[in-house]
Amino acid sequence: MNTDHLRAFVLAVDEGTFEAAADLLRISGSAFSQRIKALEKEIGQVLLTRTIPVTPTESGQKLLGIARQTVLLEDEARRSLGFRGSSRNYSPTTTLSVAxxxxxxxxxxxxxxxEAATWDDVELHLHAEDQEHTHELLRNGTVTAAVTEHPTPVSGCRAEPLGTIRYWPVASRELLDRHRDEGGAVRWSSVPQIDYSIRDSTQRTALAALGVTTPAITHLVPSVQAYNAAVGYGLGWGMIPESMLPAGVKEGAHRDLEIIAEIQPDDVELHWQHWSTTTPAMDRLNDVVRRAAARMT
Known part of the structure; x- marks a missing residue:
């Protein structure tokens, strides 16, 4: 397969439109479309939807990871040999997509x-996703590496442990007091909870241990800072990483927030998964991630 065609395919997925991808390659929209059509003709299947944003078809998903690796390896080979050639498609930087x-x-x-701020030859494209689902982005070729809770390597990848994040169940005393029965017990089925996203199952799993399957109210707050603040404001209860707990909460000395005694803390073991085929840029990133994770807590 022609690497220029594969590069166009990857850029179309990343940029979302043919026009934006063509601009990066400094070619016309017509020339870009011809590259995609040539690749699809060679494969014998439609690889991209002609929508906005462009998305890979089922066949395109299968090709995407291979295409990323091919483009990455070509760029690294040119860079290591000090060769630029006449191709306008060669990128002087390596793009590493990470979940x-x-x-x-x-x-x-x-x-x-x-540390990556000191690198002048690498572009980082970060994708924020729940640790339960980051491996999906690695499997479908969207990213080259991922921080995930899954220890089993995705096909074609390596996995190594990073460390553990402990999540503590936290709530405002005022919030809990508003939902106590006459005997003083918290009615958990009526206490609002806060999820980071609709795919965030951390709170639901914790409540299930108390026999509660459906909370009365579930707020969605897709920002770490805003999520922690919302718990502090009493919008609902939530699971907060130990490193982000406000001072005094864990010791029981906070003026309003407290650890929820009925719910156990949740220890999430994180792993670093990345392509087995590495490059100098990928090796550099792997090393930095290991050193940063060693100071996780």
Whole structure:
């Protein structure tokens, strides 16, 4: 397969439109479309939907990971040999797409970004997703590496443990007091909870242990900082990483917030999964992630 065609395919998925991808390659929209059509003719299947944003078809999903690896390896080979040639399609930087759960991205993974700020030959494209689902982005070729709770390597990948994040169930005393019965017990079926997203099952799993399957109210707050603040305001109860707990909460000395005694803390073991086929840029990222994760807590 022609690597120029594969590069066009990857850029179409990443940029969302043929026009934006063509601009990056500095070619006309017509020339870009011809590359996609040539690739689809060679494969014998439609690879991209002609929608906005462009998305890969089922066949395109199967090709996407291979296409990313091919483009990455070509760029690294040119770079290591000091060869630019006449191709306008060669990128002087390596693009590494990485899936990271939001809590890691707002805490220990910031050290990765701090060190990557000194690199002038790597582009990081970060995808925020729940740790239960980041491996899906690795499997379908959207990313080259992921922070995930799944220890079993995705096909064609390697996995290694990073460490554990402990999540504590936290609520405002005022919130809990409003939902106590006459005997003083909390009516958990009526206490609002806060989820990070509709795919966030952390709170639902914890409540299930108390026999509650459907909370009365579930707020969605897709921001780590806003989520923690919402718990502090008493919007609902939620699971907060230990490193982000307000001072005094764990010790029982906070003026309003408290650890919920009826719900156990949740220890989430994180793993780093990445393509087995590595490059110098990928090796560099792997090393930085390991060192940053060593200071996770």
């Amino acid at each position: 990271v759960n939001a809590d890691s991205l707002a805490s220990w993974f910031l050290r990765v970004l701090q």
